[in-house]
Amino acid sequence: MFFPKRIKKIRPRDRVLEIGPGSMPFPRANEFLEYDFHAGDIIRQRGDVHEEPDYGGRKVTRYKGNRLPFRDGEFDYVIASHVIEHVEDPARFLDEICRVGGGGYLEFPLPTYEYLYDFDVHKHFIWFDSDADTIKFLPKSETGLDSFSVVTDSLKQGLTAGWDDLVASNLDNFFAGIEFSEGLKAVKAQGLDEFDPLAFKSLGVLSKGIKKVLRFL
Structure with missing residues (x-):
């Protein structure tokens, strides 16, 4: 999680569920939900972290x-x-989140990040349409992103080797984190032309560096 300070609406007595806590479970969560991956898959999902996370004795459900x-x-x-x-x-996943808990917090990589690194465990481009108050998604399999594999594979190797200055210095350009209220929906987009990076300025998650980043895409 890159933006924990954006989680502001948890009340003292709220019962909090964290889905997919990865290697660093959120301190305020009361309970965790993990998908029942095969051993090799769960390591890939956690960024090659091999040790089991410290859940602090809190309940963990696998499904x-x-x-x-x-x-x-x-x-x-x-x-x-x-x-x-x-x-x-x-869409189904977000419906389920709203069914069991109403509001909460979502964080995800933006299409700018996917175009640079294209991690194969990420199945979709994701962004937030603030005008429609809707999460938009587009399966990567329906785009031509794989044609950039020579470039993305090279950049990915650099990122995993620790050459992460571009990302670390521009988190707001590559990731979004939003608190949402009950009833937030996810809708499949028709194309990436529906993604407007400049729209994130109104959410306070856009820096001037985005224009420089976009020149390389």
Whole structure:
């Protein structure tokens, strides 16, 4: 999670679920939900972190399938940081989050990041359409991104080797984190032309560096 300070609406008595906590579970979460991956897959999803995260004795549920294993309204707040880009059906996933907990916090890589690095475990381009108050997604398989594999593979090797200055210095250009209220929907976009990087200025997640980044895409 890159923007934990954007989580502001958790009340003292709220019951908080974190989905896919990765290697650093959120301190305020009461319970965690992990997908039941095969051993090799879970290492890839966690960025090659091999040790089991420290959940601090809090309950961890593992599941498979599309329906989250909780009752309607069981939680007050749901955190899903860098999860929605991995799932098969983002619309169903967000519906399930809202079913079990109403509002919460989503964090995800923007298309700018995917165009540079194209991690294959990320199945979709994701962004937030503030005008429509809707999460937009587009399966990467429906675009020509794979034609850039020679470039993205080279950049990815540099990133994993620690050459991450571009990303670390411009997090707001590559990732978004939003708190949302009950009823947020995810809708499939028709194309990447629906993604407007300049629209993120109104969300306070755009720096002047985005124009420089876009020149390389």
